[in-house]
Amino acid sequence: MSLLIGSLIIGLILSLLAMGVFISFRIFNFPDITVEGSITFGAAITAAVIQLDLHPLLATFLGFTGGFLAGMTTGVLHAKFKINSLLAGILVMTALYSVNLHVMGKSNIPLLTQTTLFTYVETLTRSVFPDSETVSLAGWNVQLRDLMTMVVLLIAIALAGSILRWFFRSHFGTAMRATGNNQNMIRALGVNTDWMIILGLGLANGMIGLSGSLLAQYQGFADAQMGIGMLVWGLASVIIGEALINTRSVGLLIAGAIMGSVFFRILVAIALRLGMNPNDLKLITALFVLAALVLPSLVKRFNIKPLVNDNR
Amino acid sequence: MTTGDPILQIIDLQKTFHPGTPNEVKALQGVSCEVRNGSFVILVGTNGSGKSTLLNAVAGAFLPDAGKILLNRTDITRKKEHERALHFGRVFQNPFSGTAPDMTIAENLALAARKGSFRGLGMALTSRSITAFRERIKTLNMGMEDRLDTPIGKLSGGQRQALTLLMASWVKPEILLLDEHTAALDPKTAAKVVQLTREIVEKDQLTTLMVTHSMQQAIHLGDRILMLHQGRIVKDISADEKKNLKIRDLMDFFDEVRRKDLIDPAMAEMLRQNYV
Numbered sequence: 001m002s003l004l005i006g007s008l009i010i011g012l013i014l015s016l017l018a019m020g021v022f023i024s025f026r027i028f029n030f031p032d033i034t035v036e037g038s039i040t041f042g043a044a045i046t047a048a049v050i051q052l053d054l055h056p057l058l059a060t061f062l063g064f065t066g067g068f069l070a071g072m073t074t075g076v077l078h079a080k081f082k083i084n085s086l087l088a089g090i091l092v093m094t095a096l097y098s099v100n101l102h103v104m105g106k107s108n109i110p111l112l113t114q115t116t117l118f119t120y121v122e123t124l125t126r127s128v129f130p131d132s133e134t135v136s137l138a139g140w141n142v143q144l145r146d147l148m149t150m151v152v153l154l155i156a157i158a159l160a161g162s163i164l165r166w167f168f169r170s171h172f173g174t175a176m177r178a179t180g181n182n183q184n185m186i187r188a189l190g191v192n193t194d195w196m197i198i199l200g201l202g203l204a205n206g207m208i209g210l211s212g213s214l215l216a217q218y219q220g221f222a223d224a225q226m227g228i229g230m231l232v233w234g235l236a237s238v239i240i241g242e243a244l245i246n247t248r249s250v251g252l253l254i255a256g257a258i259m260g261s262v263f264f265r266i267l268v269a270i271a272l273r274l275g276m277n278p279n280d281l282k283l284i285t286a287l288f289v290l291a292a293l294v295l296p297s298l299v300k301r302f303n304i305k306p307l308v309n310d311n312r
Numbered sequence: 313m314t315t316g317d318p319i320l321q322i323i324d325l326q327k328t329f330h331p332g333t334p335n336e337v338k339a340l341q342g343v344s345c346e347v348r349n350g351s352f353v354i355l356v357g358t359n360g361s362g363k364s365t366l367l368n369a370v371a372g373a374f375l376p377d378a379g380k381i382l383l384n385r386t387d388i389t390r391k392k393e394h395e396r397a398l399h400f401g402r403v404f405q406n407p408f409s410g411t412a413p414d415m416t417i418a419e420n421l422a423l424a425a426r427k428g429s430f431r432g433l434g435m436a437l438t439s440r441s442i443t444a445f446r447e448r449i450k451t452l453n454m455g456m457e458d459r460l461d462t463p464i465g466k467l468s469g470g471q472r473q474a475l476t477l478l479m480a481s482w483v484k485p486e487i488l489l490l491d492e493h494t495a496a497l498d499p500k501t502a503a504k505v506v507q508l509t510r511e512i513v514e515k516d517q518l519t520t521l522m523v524t525h526s527m528q529q530a531i532h533l534g535d536r537i538l539m540l541h542q543g544r545i546v547k548d549i550s551a552d553e554k555k556n557l558k559i560r561d562l563m564d565f566f567d568e569v570r571r572k573d574l575i576d577p578a579m580a581e582m583l584r585q586n587y588v
Binding site: 172173178187190191 | 398411412414419424
């Protein structure tokens with residue numbers, strides 16, 4: 001049970017990554033590889049700032065900002081210097097590897113003894129339930145701390161998703177979506193598409209940096225290698241989300257990305273539980289994505305009904 | 313600004329695409345003209361004559377090699393495309409170009425209605441704006457008023473062009489630029505879009521530049537015809553001349569410029585053989 005809750009928590013944290021990947025891959029149709037650098041960047045900045053004994057909220061915010069700047073850099077390379085989208089992402093990702101090592105000063109920073117956002121959740125749990133540490137849930141003993149972390153994250157992620165939904169339905173956000181959909185058209189309506197791409201990639205990677213920041217704080221360390229495979233991970237979540245929810249509504253698509261992230265994390269946890277070699281994790285992840293990519297056409301072929309379908 | 317003042321001045325505009333390569337195209341070779349406020353100019357010409365290029369140069373799709381474009385006596389030659397867009401309404405030849413296919417009719421109209429205003433974080437669609445969109449779309453008589461939540465990609469080419477036209481003129485543009493906007497449509501739909509064009513232009517007294525391949529449209533629409541050939545304006549037909557103009561006359565002009573074309577290379581070859 002604690003394994004399930006643990007993977008739910010990581011799934012929720014990584015749903016920020018999934019939302020970021022959704023923005024770049026789906027809204028902008030931009031295969032952005034910056035992801036693998038920006039998630040580590042977010043984690044590295046947060047770890048370094050927390051190590052300086054600064055407030056974890058500030059550290060988290062700076063993690064978001066770092067990701068935002070990384071994404072903007074990719075956007076500038078692509079929109080202003082006309083560099084191919086894949087290459088722009090690869091350049092920034094590669095550069096970030098060195099930057100991350102400099103930010104951290106070494107390849108790994110442990111945070112187990114430091115005050116993180118999750119320390120506050122623990123304090124909150126103790127003040128709400130001063131008498132017990134565990135609770136019995138359907139026959140399993142569950143750490144109250146874990147349960148509280150999950151609830152807090154659930155609220156935070158729901159909030160982040162709602163803010164994103166509202167953003168993409170605003171005047172600015174619709175213009176951003178139109179930029180991904182038809183640049184000619186929105187340029188003819190007076191919108192600077194270069195800046196839309198730059199800011200959009202900034203927003204996407206900001207969320208990814210935030211995801212890395214929370215991940216480092218939850219896992220208790222930041223590591224220079226932690227970004228490897230994260231793009232595929234996010235993509236898998238987005239695709240699974242789309243298989244679950246077939247719609248054009250931005251709000252539901254964002255919800256789908258969150259659900260996909262959690263669902264995917266649980267699948268991986270089950271596979272590990274069933275005795276999968278952890279060394280095979282990336283291979284299995286790639287196979288999962290392959291399956292996820294094939295899934296939509298299978299869904300169509302076997303006429304499996306999605307949970308929500310308003311695709312007129 | 314009163315009707316009759318020059319709103320657009322094009323001075324000796326030149327553009328060569330892919331210079332110095334085998335694909336070199338001299339698209340504009342010194343085009344000069346003035347467009348008066350409130351006039352409806354039809355641009356005709358053979359394939360590759362530069363009529364669409366001229367329109368795109370005005371809209372800012374590329375920078376010309378030489379020459380100037382003045383809008384209301386202000387030089388806009390170097391202005392970026394999205395900056396000039398605020399002065400122009402544009403409809404493209406391809407019905408897929410003027411709208412965002414994955415977004416709904418209402419969202420597309422909301423984007424157009426916001427042209428020239430600050431795009432902030434307020435909701436793009438409100439019940440008030442949706443009502444306004446529905447009322448206006450009803451006047452198109454194309455049955456789209458009940459489909460505001462439909463993605464534009466599900467509409468027909470004619471419906472999309474009608475919407476693009478509506479979007480291009482929603483915020484009154486200083487000049488409406490129409491680039492063969494009926495060329496991809498079947499004749500019946502094209503006629504409907506032409507009728508809509510006429511209504512929109514007349515209602516707001518819009519200054520309009522329209523490129524067309526259809527001689528019929530050239531005769532029946534607008535108050536002036538510019539004929540382009542090989543990147544130059546070869547004929548400027550005023551409103552008075554245009555009144556009595558027949559399709560036949562226009563075709564004769566075309567034949568005339570084509571004949572000159574044939575003579576030139578043949579003459580050059582003859583001269584070369586005789587004297588070189």
